Amino acid sequence: MVTRGFTGRRPSRENAHRIPPGQHEVFDFPVLSAGPTPPVSLAEWKFTLKSGVRPVKQWNWEAFNALPRTAMTKDIHCVTTWTKLDTKWEGVLIDDILKDAGLAAPTPWVLAHSVDGYSTNVPTADLTDAKAMIALLYDGVPLEADHGGPARLLVPHLYFWKSAKWVNGLQFTERDTGGFWELRGYHMYGDPWRQQRFTND
Amino acid sequence: MTDSTTRSAEHDWQAATIEAIRVQTPTVKSFVLRPGDARPFFAGQHVDVRLTAEDGYEAHRSYSICSSPHVKGTIELAIEELPTGEVSPYFHEVAQVGDVVDVRGPFTTHFAWQPDEHGEVLLLGGGSGVAPLMSMVRLHAALAEPPRMTLVYSARSWSDVIFRDELLQLRQTRTTLRVVFAITRDITEAPDGLVADFSHRLDQSAIQKLLHENGGMPNTCFVCGNNSFVGAVADALVSAGITPQNIRTERYGE
Numbered sequence: 001m002v003t004r005g006f007t008g009r010r011p012s013r014e015n016a017h018r019i020p021p022g023q024h025e026v027f028d029f030p031v032l033s034a035g036p037t038p039p040v041s042l043a044e045w046k047f048t049l050k051s052g053v054r055p056v057k058q059w060n061w062e063a064f065n066a067l068p069r070t071a072m073t074k075d076i077h078c079v080t081t082w083t084k085l086d087t088k089w090e091g092v093l094i095d096d097i098l099k100d101a102g103l104a105a106p107t108p109w110v111l112a113h114s115v116d117g118y119s120t121n122v123p124t125a126d127l128t129d130a131k132a133m134i135a136l137l138y139d140g141v142p143l144e145a146d147h148g149g150p151a152r153l154l155v156p157h158l159y160f161w162k163s164a165k166w167v168n169g170l171q172f173t174e175r176d177t178g179g180f181w182e183l184r185g186y187h188m189y190g191d192p193w194r195q196q197r198f199t200n201d
Numbered sequence: 202m203t204d205s206t207t208r209s210a211e212h213d214w215q216a217a218t219i220e221a222i223r224v225q226t227p228t229v230k231s232f233v234l235r236p237g238d239a240r241p242f243f244a245g246q247h248v249d250v251r252l253t254a255e256d257g258y259e260a261h262r263s264y265s266i267c268s269s270p271h272v273k274g275t276i277e278l279a280i281e282e283l284p285t286g287e288v289s290p291y292f293h294e295v296a297q298v299g300d301v302v303d304v305r306g307p308f309t310t311h312f313a314w315q316p317d318e319h320g321e322v323l324l325l326g327g328g329s330g331v332a333p334l335m336s337m338v339r340l341h342a343a344l345a346e347p348p349r350m351t352l353v354y355s356a357r358s359w360s361d362v363i364f365r366d367e368l369l370q371l372r373q374t375r376t377t378l379r380v381v382f383a384i385t386r387d388i389t390e391a392p393d394g395l396v397a398d399f400s401h402r403l404d405q406s407a408i409q410k411l412l413h414e415n416g417g418m419p420n421t422c423f424v425c426g427n428n429s430f431v432g433a434v435a436d437a438l439v440s441a442g443i444t445p446q447n448i449r450t451e452r453y454g455e
Contacts, residue, residue, distance in 0.1 A: 001216060003252040003302055005295040008260050009287045022251075022261045024287065031428040032452050034311055036435035036445050081261045116445060146432060184310050185211075198212045198308075 015085060018075055020192035023083040030082055031146045034180065038116040038166055040150055047134070047151070048169040049101050057101035061150070067092045067100055070133060074156035076163070077192040089154055091135035094127040094170070107172040111179060112153050115166040119179030121188065122155055122162055124172070131157060134167060159190040159197065211240060214251060217304045219296055220275060225363045229329060230293055231267065231279045236304055239274050242266060243313035244336040245423060245451075248276065248306035252291060262288045265332040265425075265451075266307065267364075269339035276304075279363055281329040312423060312451045316340070320420025321349045323411075325403065325434050327426025328356060330453060334425060335364055341378055342371055351379040351415055355403055355430065358387040365392070381411065403430075408437040418443060425451040 011019050019025055045061045059067070071090045077083045098105060105124045113119050126132065135154040136143060143149030148165030155162045161181050182188050187196040195201060221233040247265040268277035282293040296302075314322060314337045324334040331354050341347045356362045362382065369392070372380035383399035384391075391397070399407050412418060422438055424431050431452045438448050 001253060001301065001303060002255050003291075004300050006252040006254050006260075006291050008252065008254045008258050010258060022259060024260060030452075031432075033450060035450055036439050036448050037432060038445065080263060146428065185308070201212060 018085055019083050020077055021195050023077055023081050023192065026082040026084055029084060029147065030078065032078065032080060033165065034118070035116065037145050040115055040166055042150060045150065046168060049097060049103065050169060050171040051106045052172065052174065056103050064092065068096045072133065076156050076160050079159040079161055079186065079197045088139050089133065089135045090137040091133040091154065093130055093133045095130060097134065105172065107174060109173045109176045111171045111173050111177050112164040112167055113169040113171060114164050115168050118164060120162050120164050121177055121179050121182060122158065126155060126158065131155065159192055161186065162190050211306055211308065214303045214305045216301050219298055219300045222296065222298060225279060226361050229279055229281045229363050231277050232292060233275050233277045234304065235275045240307060242270050242307035243315060244270055244340045245313040245333045246307035246309050247333065248304045249308065250288070251303040252288060260288050267332040267335040269336055269343055271340060271343045279329060279332040312449050314423065316344060316347055323351050323419035323422045325353045325422065325424045326355065327430030328361070329363070330426030330430065331363055333451060334423060337423070338371065338378065342375055347377055349377050351381065351419070353381045353383065353403065353411060355383040355385060357385055359384060359391050383407065403434055403437065405437045405440055408434065408441050412441055420447065422448045424448060426453060428452045
């Protein structure tokens with residue numbers, strides 16, 4: 001249904017195909033979260049890989065920073081409708097974390113955990129084959145706390161609530177298990193190109 | 202016909218007619234919308250609004266509902282005109298009473314106040330961030346024995362205070378509601394010689410003073426505004442001893 005008198009502002013022709021339906025391009029980097037930014041001490045920071053309840057490997061900040069580094073430039077899409085093109089990240093691919101732990105993915109489902117109790121689920125297949133990383137740098141400098149620093153999950157092909165800020169662990173689960181927003185009405189998978197914002201979209 | 206067992210009605214777009222447009226401040230207007238099928242909502246929730254151009258191009262934005270859930274049939278949205286915006290200029294410069302836009306929602310069960318569940322509440326809003334908090338204040342005003350509520354509203358000047366007269370009236374008449382104003386840039390032109398509670402941004406000491414004056418910790422805090430406001434206030438609340446899990450935030454961008 002057409003809105004009388006609305007003309008809108010189109011994205012540039014060269015970028016239009018990169019903006020998923022219902023999204024608009026922004027040039028700043030909005031910050032959204034459910035609660036306060038948690039303080040994270042690098043001296044106490046740990047990243048834990050778990051299979052079910054069993055810890056497989058744990059890294060402290062120093063050990064994690066010694067893992068192989070990869071850079072990626074990606075478009076990111078927030079469910080609140082903003083999209084930012086060509087964002088530059090550097091961090092450790094999930095593939096390299098699994099390799100360092102000597103673990104072949106035991107289940108098809110992962111639940112990511114954050115320092116403040118936040119969680120979100122991502123299928124294993126969406127984390128491997130260079131699709132996702134634990135990001136440590138944004139735009140060449142250490143990731144700011146408000147944007148999830150010192151480390152956040154980065155899964156750019158899904159809505160950005162899946163890129164858990166202040167991530168401190170990945171857990172393989174037996175079933176696809178909803179996390180914080182999934183339990184509050186958001187989609188279990190979250191593909192921006194199919195506008196999977198809310199449950200059953 | 203939607204099958205309600207597989208798909209929730211809130212996720213479907215529906216037409217809503219603009220029933221009234223009210224000028225609130227030099228940059229904010231509020232819009233009363235009547236959806237075809239008004240759905241119940243909780244104070245604090247928002248709706249998504251969709252505008253469609255003739256060639257099918259769509260713009261979607263989210264706006265908090267500032268009216269109370271006990272008012273049936275219509276919802277009110279407070280929209281600030283952003284100079285570089287795409288949707289807000291449409292609302293401020295083009296939209297007229299009788300025009301129709303699409304809405305969907307309500308959304309968020311996290312930033313939502315349920316009077317029986319959250320105990321004493323502290324609401325902190327910066328600028329247009331007061332919108333979802335206003336829904337909570339208006340609901341509070343309609344309840345017979347609500348828990349204690351404090352609204353702390355930070356605005357640049359008295360003329361930027363949205364719903365000003367209504368808030369001034371409510372704080373005089375409701376004994377369980379406390380309304381505190383922080384006017385951060387220009388404290389002149391106060392209505393009727395009113396004095397702002399704070400004439401600077403809400404910082405650590407202001408938050409501590411507030412909590413002390415309230416005689417204790419609230420059970421739940423709702424903080425809404427732009428990111429620098431929410432970040433500063435949420436950090437101050439945590440430093441003052443409030444459990445982070447009891448602080449719910451809604452951030453409008455950077």
